[in-house]
Every structure is written in C-alpha cells, then in structure tokens.
Amino acid sequence: MSRTSRTPRDDGAGHRQDAMAFRPDGRFWLVYACLMTVQFLTAMYHTVVATALPTVIGDLGGVAHMSWAITAYTLGQTLSMPVNGKLGDLVGRKQLYLLAIALFVTGSALCGLATGMGTFVLFRFLQGLGGGGLMVCSQAILGDLVPPRVRGTYMAPMGAMFGIAAVLGPLLGGWLTDALGWRSVFWFFLPFGLFAWVAVALALRMPGRRTTVSIDWAGLALTSLGATTLVLVTTWGGTTYAWTSPVILALSLLSVLSWAALVPVERRAHDPLIPLQVLTNHTFVVATVVAVLMCACMFGMNGYMPTYLQMVHGVSAAASGMVLVPGAVAMFLGSVVSGWLVTRTGRYKVYPVLGSLVAACGMALLALIPAHAPVWWFGVGVFVLQLGIGMFLQLSVLIIQNALPARMLGTATSTNNFFREIGVSVGSAVVGVLFTTRLTARLTEVGMSAQEAASLTPAALRAMDGARAAVVVDAYQHALAPVLLALSPVLVVAAVVALAFRPLPLSTRSGLEQLAEQEPDGEASA
Numbered sequence: 001m002s003r004t005s006r007t008p009r010d011d012g013a014g015h016r017q018d019a020m021a022f023r024p025d026g027r028f029w030l031v032y033a034c035l036m037t038v039q040f041l042t043a044m045y046h047t048v049v050a051t052a053l054p055t056v057i058g059d060l061g062g063v064a065h066m067s068w069a070i071t072a073y074t075l076g077q078t079l080s081m082p083v084n085g086k087l088g089d090l091v092g093r094k095q096l097y098l099l100a101i102a103l104f105v106t107g108s109a110l111c112g113l114a115t116g117m118g119t120f121v122l123f124r125f126l127q128g129l130g131g132g133g134l135m136v137c138s139q140a141i142l143g144d145l146v147p148p149r150v151r152g153t154y155m156a157p158m159g160a161m162f163g164i165a166a167v168l169g170p171l172l173g174g175w176l177t178d179a180l181g182w183r184s185v186f187w188f189f190l191p192f193g194l195f196a197w198v199a200v201a202l203a204l205r206m207p208g209r210r211t212t213v214s215i216d217w218a219g220l221a222l223t224s225l226g227a228t229t230l231v232l233v234t235t236w237g238g239t240t241y242a243w244t245s246p247v248i249l250a251l252s253l254l255s256v257l258s259w260a261a262l263v264p265v266e267r268r269a270h271d272p273l274i275p276l277q278v279l280t281n282h283t284f285v286v287a288t289v290v291a292v293l294m295c296a297c298m299f300g301m302n303g304y305m306p307t308y309l310q311m312v313h314g315v316s317a318a319a320s321g322m323v324l325v326p327g328a329v330a331m332f333l334g335s336v337v338s339g340w341l342v343t344r345t346g347r348y349k350v351y352p353v354l355g356s357l358v359a360a361c362g363m364a365l366l367a368l369i370p371a372h373a374p375v376w377w378f379g380v381g382v383f384v385l386q387l388g389i390g391m392f393l394q395l396s397v398l399i400i401q402n403a404l405p406a407r408m409l410g411t412a413t414s415t416n417n418f419f420r421e422i423g424v425s426v427g428s429a430v431v432g433v434l435f436t437t438r439l440t441a442r443l444t445e446v447g448m449s450a451q452e453a454a455s456l457t458p459a460a461l462r463a464m465d466g467a468r469a470a471v472v473v474d475a476y477q478h479a480l481a482p483v484l485l486a487l488s489p490v491l492v493v494a495a496v497v498a499l500a501f502r503p504l505p506l507s508t509r510s511g512l513e514q515l516a517e518q519e520p521d522g523e524a525s526a
Contacts, residue, residue: 022150030203031145034196035138036158038101041192042134043162045108045127047169052177052185059182060117071235072121076128077135078227078421083220084133085140085414086273089407093137093144094206098197100133105193112186136417139397140410144206144511148402149346151506152395156339159394160332206512218265219273223418226258230422234429238436278412283403286500288419290352291396293494294389295420296427297363297487301385302327303428304435304480305366305378310458311476313375326379327386334390342506348399349501351391356495358388360488367485371477388491392498402506406514431483439479446471 024032057069080100088096107127114120138158146154176184229251241247263279266272278284306320315323338351362385369377397413404412461472507514 022147027203027205028145030199031141032154034199034203035142036161037192038134038196039138039158040161040165041189041196042104042131043165044169044172045131045189047165048173048176048185048188050170050173052173052182055177055182056120057117060114060120068121069117069124071231072124073128073131074235074421074425075228075231076125076130077132078128078231078418079224080129080132081136081414081418081421082223082273082411083414084136085410085412086216088137088140088410088414092206093141093410094200094204096133097137097141097204098201100130100137101193101197101200103127103130104134105130105190105197108186108189108193112183132417136410136414139401139417140413140511141204141206143401143409143413147508147510147513148398148506149508150343151398151401152339152342152348154339155398156335156394159335159390162331164328164332214271216266216269216271216273219262219269222258222262222265223273226255226262227418227422229255229258231425234425237429238433243433274415275408275411278404278408278415281404281412282500282502283504284400284412284416286497287352287396287399287403288416290356290494290498291393291416291420292423293490293497294356294359294393296423296430297359297490298386298389298427299424300427300431300487301363301366301382301484304431305382308476308480309375309378311456311461312371312473314458314462315375319375323375323378324382327382330383330385330387331390331393334387335394338391338395342395342398346506347503348395348506349498349503351395352498352501353495355388355391356491356498358391359385360388360491360495362386362388363484363491364488367481367483367488371473399501401511403504406511409511431487434483434486435480438483439475442475442478443472446475 053069084096084100104127107123107125107130110123111120111127114123139155142151142155142158172188173185176182176188233248233251233255236251237243237248262274263276266274266276266279302324305324309315309320309323334355338355342348342351362381362383365384366378366381369381397416400412400416401409456472461469464472509517
C-alpha cells in the first residue's frame with residue numbers, strides 16, 4: 001500500500017539519522033479516505049443526534065429516561081475501547097474494524113426504527129460499541145500503515161474532523177429533523193457506512209496474526225465496572241440524583257474500589273487487558289495526563305457556554321452554537337500546522353507546552369469578558385482556546401504510539417482514548433457542579449427559590465421585568481466566569497506536566513514494518 005525509503009543524513013549536530021520518503025500508493029489513499037469518512041461519521045453523530053434528541057425523546061415518550069439516551073452511547077463507546085485495542089494487537093485490526101463499522105451502521109438503522117424508549121436506548125448502546133471500535137481502530141490502522149516520522153501529517157486531518165463536525169452537525173441535524181423527521185437523522189449514516197465497509201473490505205490489506213487469545217476476564221470486569229460507575233456518577237450526579245444521595249455515593253465508592261483493584265489484578269494477569277508496561281510508560285503517562293486535562297477543560301467549557309450566552313447576552317440557540325464555530329476552525333488549523341511541522345522537524349515537545357499555554361490564555365480571556373461586551377469576543381476566546389488544544393490533542397496519539405512497541409500499538413491507542421473519555425465525563429461534571437452550585441446560591445440570595453432557579457429558561461428570562469432579569473443575568477455572569485477562570489491554571493498545569501516529555505526520536509518505520517522486523521518468520525509481515 002506504500003513504500004518507505006531511507007537515506008542517511010546528518011542532523012546538523014554531527015549525528016547520523018534516517019531521512020525518509022513515504023510514498024503511498026492508490027490503495028493507501030482509498031483506505032485513508034475510508035478512515036477519514038468513518039472518523040467524520042463518528043464525529044458528526046454526536047452533534048447531529050444531539051440536535052434531534054429532544055424531538056426523539058418527545059416522540060417516544062421517554063422524557064423521564066432522557067439521561068439514558070445520552071448515557072447509553074457513551075457507555076458503549078467507553079467499554080469497547082480497551083477490548084478493541086487489545087484484540088487488534090492480538091488477532092489483527094481489519095476484521096475488528098469491519099465489525100465496528102457494521103455495529104455502528106446497524107445500531108444507527110435500528111435507532112431509526114425504534115418504537116419505544118427501551119429499544120432506542122438499547123440500540124444506542126449497540127451503536128456506541130461500534131463507535132468506540134471505530135475511533136480506536138482508525139487511529140491504530142493509521143499507525144500500522146504510516147511511520148511516526150510522517151504520521152502527524154496524516155493524523156491531523158482525521159482529528160480535525162471533530163472540529164468540522166461541530167459546525168456542520170447541528171445544522172444538518174436541525175434540517176433533517178425539521179424536513180424529513182428525526183428518524184432520517186439515523187438513516188443518514190447508512191450509505192456512508194456501507195461505502196466505508198465495502199471499500200475497507202476490498203482495499204485494506206492487513207496481516208493475519210496467528211496467536212492464542214487469552215482473555216483477561218478480571219481486568220475486563222474491573223475496567224468495565226469502573227468506567228460504568230464513573231460515567232453514571234458524572235451523568236446522574238446533580239440531575240437525576242443529588243450528589244449526596246446513597247445511589248451516587250455507592251456508585252462513587254464502587255468506582256474507586258474498581259480502579260484501585262485494577263493495578264494488582266493486571267500485574268498478576270498472564271495477558272493483561274491494559275498492560276502495566278503501558279500504564280507505567282513515561283511518555284504515555286505524560287501525554288495522557290496532558291490530553292485528559294485539555295479534554296476536561298474544553299468539554300467543560302463547551303457544555304455551558306451556549307447556555308451562558310443565551311441567558312446573559314440574549315442570543316438565540318443557533319447563534320450561541322455559532323459562537324463555537326471559530327473554535328472548530330482553530331482546532332483544524334492547530335492540528336494541521338503542528339502535524340506538518342512535526343513531520344518536517346521530527347520534534348514535538350514544544351507543541352504540548354505551547355498549546356497548553358495558548359489554551360490557558362484563551363480560557364482566561366473567556367472568563368474575563370464583561371457581560372456588556374459584544375458576543376464576538378467569545379468567538380475570539382474560543383478560537384484561542386481551541387487553537388492551543390489543537391496543537392497537541394491529536395499529536396498525543398502519535399507520541400504514545402511512537403513510545404511503545406508496535407505489538408502494543410492498539411492497546412496504547414485505546415487506553416489513551418479510554419482515559420480521555422473519562423476525562424471528558426469528569427470535566428463536564430466538575431464544571432457543571434461548580435456552575436450550578438454558584439448559580440443556585442446566587443439566585444437564592446436574591447429571593448428566588450431553588451425550584452425557580454432550576455427551571456429558568458431564556459424564554460422565562462425574557463418575560464421578566466427589567467430589574468429581576470438583571471439580577472438573573474448578573475447571577476449567570478458571576479456563576480460561570482470564575483469557574484472558567486479556575487480552568488485556566490489547570491491548563492497551565494498541563495503545560496508544566498508537558499515539560500516532562502523526553503524527546504524520543506520518531507521512528508521511520510510503520511507499525512507493520514516494526515512487527516515484521518520483530519517476527520522475521522513472516523507471521524506479522526504484510
């Protein structure tokens with residue numbers, strides 16, 4: 001699918017290095033187009049469905065179970081990541097990738113046929129299982145085919161798909177729901193998924209690996225239990241159940257015990273689901289911590305900024321969503337430019353440090369914008385924030401893949417994504433707790449009941465008299481701005497952590513080439 005040639009050159013400091021020319025052929029470009037298509041579909045799914053979800057819930061009569069409609073996909077996606085990463089390393093990735101596409105497409109089609117809330121939630125979980133496999137396998141297959149030295153150039157556009165989807169998803173979801181009905185939102189994915197499945201089946205040539213699969217049942221049970229309880233705590237806490245309720249406290253305790261038991265269990269396992277070699281690798285730890293902190297801050301901000309803009313600045317829901325568009329553009333620019341520079345120079349340490357500091361400035365700018373400032377200032381703040389995050393977030397996968405043996409490429413990729421998903425859940429929950437607690441306290445201070453505070457909407461705010469509305473606007477301003485300002489030092493911490501990176505040389509051999517060198521008998525050669 002490609003050829004990699006190398007010639008010795010001097011790096012300017014008297015050291016000999018391999019200069020390389022990666023020459024992909026037509027089949028590679030077809031596979032790469034499929035990877036991009038699938039990555040775009042998984043990214044679009046979140047934003048398109050989020051727009052249609054209120055209509056879906058109302059039509060299926062499941063308002064009381066709305067949280068499950070959101071949680072089911074997240075759970076399926078999170079739980080499937082470690083399994084797909086490990087099995088891909090053991091038995092090969094092509095069949096797993098085809099299975100993930102099939103699960104995603106089938107789940108989407110069944111969601112469009114659902115007649116009740118129970119079946120809808122079940123099909124969302126099924127689709128989440130496929131979505132987790134797609135995310136992990138896409139990144140791991142690229143690692144198999146492209147050497148780390150040039151991988152940033154090819155990986156950055158895939159990461160940028162999430163930024164593009166953030167812009168197009170709400171527009172497409174709203175149009176499909178209004179024009180064709182909410183079921184068309186789920187059927188929209190089918191032709192693209194079928195095209196990707198056929199193209200991957202025909203064009204992707206991956207080696208088969210003859211190996212005995214030993215399932216780490218204890219590790220699988222503990223990671224599943226720990227992730228499930230943590231997702232439920234962050235989803236239900238403060239909404240379905242009070243944070244001090246017995247349900248939330250029990251789930252929290254169970255989550256802590258599960259994660260605490262995982263390390264000794266994996267240490268004794270014959271073939272652990274998450275090897276300690278991954279969890280204790282210096283580069284993996286540093287890159288994952290920085291990525292988790294970035295994701296927690298970014299998604300925490302994204303979750304509450306639109307509501308803030310609607311309540312404080314009186315903009316429409318569509319306009320509040322459009323304020324996030326500059327962030328999508330910035331994410332694309334940051335990831336593409338940093339990927340290109342890493343390919344040219346072979347050095348990556350500066351980008352997590354610089355990116356975290358730029359993101360910290362963007363978050364501080366969002367926090368310090370006064371309530372009377374024009375709304376476009378928030379677009380500027382979001383642009384700066386996500387420009388910094390884009391510099392590193394996609395590179396983190398490349399750095400981790402380069403630091404660990406090729407035989408662990410899938411496991412390392414899936415574990416990184418696994419912890420990033422947990423970071424998103426925890427970050428959104430923490431920002432939500434701080435914001436709603438401060439908002440409720442501020443509103444009750446001025447004589448509003450907790451029930452009134454919880455039921456505030458932009459329409460209700462517009463119906464209030466001037467003085468009372470001003471009090472509510474002031475409460476929102478003083479509730480969210482300090483929380484965002486507190487997130488800025490978190491990103492500074494990410495920059496400090498990134499200073500601990502050890503600048504490892506980027507390999508000039510793809511994952512498959514490294515496996516072929518390790519196993520000269522041809523079992524892992526393409």
